Amino acid sequence: MNADLDFSYAPDIYSFDSWHDKFNMAEKIQTVLKGKRAQLMQRGKGKLAMLMSTMPIVVQIGENVFVHGGLTPETISHGIDELNQDVAKWLRKDTDVKPWLLDPVPKGGRTVSPLWERVYGMPIVPETALSNLDGMLDKLDAKRMVVGHTPQKYGISGVETDKEKEVWRIDTNLNDKIMGRVECLEILTDLDSPEAASTVRVLSEDGRIIDAQKRKNMFEELLRSQSKTETAVPAPLRS
Incomplete structure (x- = not known):
């Protein structure tokens, strides 16, 4: 569902702390809004989509x-x-x-x-x-x-x-x-x-x-x- 950019089963603010080290982000992410989550889950280029x-x-x-x-x-x-x-x-x-x-x-x-x-x-x-x-x-x-x-x-x-x-x-x-x-x-x-x-x-x-x-x-x-x-x-x- 997330790869379809359907976040109906996810809260408005979502913690991606566990992915911080995985992707070497410059700053530790405490919470990520839907816009950022959509980027991560974008098929073909999003880091989470590619990991999945x-x-x-x-x-x-x-x-x-x-x-x-x-x-x-x-x-x-x-x-x-x-x-x-x-x-x-x-x-x-x-x-x-x-x-x-x-x-x-x-x-x-x-x-x-x-x-x-x-x-x-x-x-x-x-x-x-x-x-x-x-x-x-x-x-x-x-x-x-x-x-x-x-x-x-x-x-x-x-x-x-x-x-x-x-x-x-x-x-x-x-x-x-x-x-x-x-x-x-x-x-x-x-x-x-x-x-x-x-x-x-x-x-x-x-x-x-x-x-x-x-x-x-x-x-x-x-x-x-x-x-x-x-x-x-x-x-x-x-x-």
Whole structure:
């Protein structure tokens, strides 16, 4: 959106402190107005736009897939490498054709963008979405998908599919106005035995190390007790 010069989700005054050293600016920038932000985000020449062109939309590291909103069948059909390349070309202004998978507008009544998908952030993920996830991760030879985008009120949580694939939701609603849980997801892999299963844990601000199983499928009991047509309200986490 920012590369489209659409700042509707950004405040009028925005801090770019973290970019100061990156771009060797003469004076430390405390706040930047929209006009300056538009210069930084201008496709083909803006420093932030050019930096973002080096950042892929979807990243796969071993059996782990990282994406902001979530994989969709359209993403897989288009091709992850192709999508990353198309977005990079658009940000560099090698082309003026915007990749359609960046569009937040629902197609056929539903979102298809890997940046805007929210179905995997729902307290109870629909069975159809989990079935789709099984198929997509199988094609990528992956075990789990890690997503953000949809805030998780009660902390990082995971959902396991029937095929023992996983989706981890790590947006804990941390920002300068709403202080959510300070947590991170840790994925440990034995590099000497890459075929061995990874260890997944949740690390909390107070030093606790929480086994993934305690945060996985935490809404199963709720699912059993609620009608599928009812709106589920999750209970707070105990760990």
